[in-house]
Amino acid sequence: MAFSNPVVEAGVAGLAALFRERAVTPSEAVEVYLSRIERLNPRLNAFLAVDAEGARAAALASGARWAAGRPLSPIDGVPIGIKANIASVGLPLHAGIDAYRDQVADHDAVCVARLKAAGAVILGVLNMHEGALGATTDNPAFGRCQNPHWSGFTPGGSSGGSGAAAAAGLCAAALGTDTMGSVRIPSGYCGIFGLKPGRGRVSTEGVIPLSWTLDNVGPHARSAEDCRLVFEAMAEGAAALSAEGRPWAALDFSGQVRVDPRVVWAFEDRLQAARDLGLAVETLRLDDYDFGAVRRLGLLISEVEGHVVHEARLAERPEGFSRAFADGLAWGARQPAPRLAKAYRELETTAARLRARLSGYAGLLSPTTPQFAFVFDDPVPVNQADFTAMANVAGMPAAAFPSGLTGGMDGGLPLSVQVMAWTEADALDLAQTLARPVFTPPDFAG
């Protein structure tokens, strides 16, 4: 199953070819996405604001460059959506928090400035979990964002709008932010690819942080190659050395993380696929890695730093924060400083230990999440971010890629595998190699 519209089917990488061949102009591509947003977004509530005028102007300029044979980059003219905590001049910048509802960005985030400098077209702003603290995107102020595969199911979060919009073909790619897994979880739940870059590889300046220690900006897209193109347009600094050639580690999480058997099955299936391709895959246990402790550590750091980020607005407009979000930040505010000092130190020692344990490998394969998309109002699984958080702790790149569908009673919800690696390129290459075909949500294929 694929998108019937060739512009949508082209994703990011395919658009440049269409533009070069003059089969499609950037303006035409933008119109395709704007009309899809108009037609399909009401079912999803992924886009919260659309900048049709700005997108059309940017597409026109891009079209002139392509016509002159001088595109700025391979993503010149590519329509991209951004999460509502990332600044793009003139667009809302509220991080899904009611208290900031009327805030409009007066400058571009560095990552957005880099995308624009590469010629990308910003379509609008995407729904997210309130303040990026949570993973259902059941937003009390801006409404639920639906999973394009099954309405009533969460798209994951916190970048739920980004995952849903990219999966449903409402944009060629989307930007999300990832503190403990917030790019990879919705990419996994929505059946697409997502990349959390290594720490420091994409600037977070101009992003409303949850945790400035753990946050990363990364792309959601319908192929690993598409993620790579968007990432490279934003990337700064030198990539680490590739570790390709070393064996891959496959995480043996038994007894440590409770994982749905369908997730296990899809994970083992992809490991077998890797071995069938002749890749060396060795099982690795991380008995000294305490998933529960890391979860509490990440939450502590996020709720303390989140309090610092929002304390002024909390004092001015307390009613603009949901009870759950405000309670989390208040808990952070009440913690004693020595507890936070220990948490930062523990984060560093855990990172060093994890990196040392992985040093002999090309990277680590695991499920992206222990479960898959669930029904809104169902209890949120506490271990949802246990696999994804490892990469935030270690500061390593990690990509989520599709690994099949559940089928049956769950209505064919996407399953996902995560690959952590030393470089973004290594992670994306393996994701591309091992992914099962992307699952176009049937209701959005046309």
Added chain:
Amino acid sequence: MAFSNPVVEAGVAGLAALFRERAVTPSEAVEVYLSRIERLNPRLNAFLAVDAEGARAAALASGARWAAGRPLSPIDGVPIGIKANIASVGLPLHAGIDAYRDQVADHDAVCVARLKAAGAVILGVLNMHEGALGATTDNPAFGRCQNPHWSGFTPGGSSGGSGAAAAAGLCAAALGTDTMGSVRIPSGYCGIFGLKPGRGRVSTEGVIPLSWTLDNVGPHARSAEDCRLVFEAMAEGAAALSAEGRPWAALDFSGQVRVDPRVVWAFEDRLQAARDLGLAVETLRLDDYDFGAVRRLGLLISEVEGHVVHEARLAERPEGFSRAFADGLAWGARQPAPRLAKAYRELETTAARLRARLSGYAGLLSPTTPQFAFVFDDPVPVNQADFTAMANVAGMPAAAFPSGLTGGMDGGLPLSVQVMAWTEADALDLAQTLARPVFTPPDFAG
């Protein structure tokens, strides 16, 4: 004026020549220092424990290596004292805190292990400010350490014993630790050289921390070359790129830090000396650097992290902590976590700003301290560490070097200049070039 004993006069660098020429054996050198400690330490209270047996055994082994023409390093056989918060197997490890009085190290700190691997002889353990939180070395549990230049004056701190012992010729060199200036301040007050290495260049593993974020281990010695030899025996990782060839910056602190006129005079005299040597020296103001704010930042981080370090012992043996020290740690414990989160973030942004401001320069010259050694029980100047803390914040190497004597009513107390640079070698080279001769304390010259 110099030391009449040629072993003491030889310092670190000269000893290797004496050993090589068989003019002196390591055992003879150790006996010189052991007898000086026995004779002179009662006037100083610098050494709190001496390991005569261990030192003699180590010297004997070193002598065999020199006799065989196979010394382990240029510091093989060199007698060194260590601060009481640095672990050396079998020696007391109490950080100047009564509550740990009976603690004996059961392993070597990494820096000590590296010195021993280079053949150095550990003489014993040196007095310090209680817990390294303070700069007078007026230790309530282990007694005052005197300034060798004038009894009744502080040697500075927190590594006061290290500064005093090296200055008085009770060891060839000493190790100290430096959180906001604790190597450079006593080196300055005692008229010798001190080096705070760049962050991460010398392991702090096996050191009782004050602040694991800001602590550094560094050498005190009677020449810059001696500091270099001891530093290189301990150093890990690659040095940063030298910035020699760029102009030096001279800090214009007027209106920001109140500095004693004699300190100003000595500083300007050394700047003139630099210009006379043909060095490019440009005046630099750091108007966006808030000395008071950095001081409060360092104190907050130190008192919070210090609380984490000592909380177990504080609960078990509260009477083993002085009121002042316990009050400082208790204040740290009471701070809310968001305040600490902001402090760490402010530390990072201040460091980045400072490094950016210095990026066009070979480094920064300033006084080491705004004043010089003062009488015990006099009020402690609040701005004592304002110049030294800059290097801890920036994570940059910094050396203190002698710049003259006050003379007159103050009894000829040492003055000192600090050079911050991008590499330890750059800092030490300039220190060697610009230092006025080291001031051998008259009472200890014989």
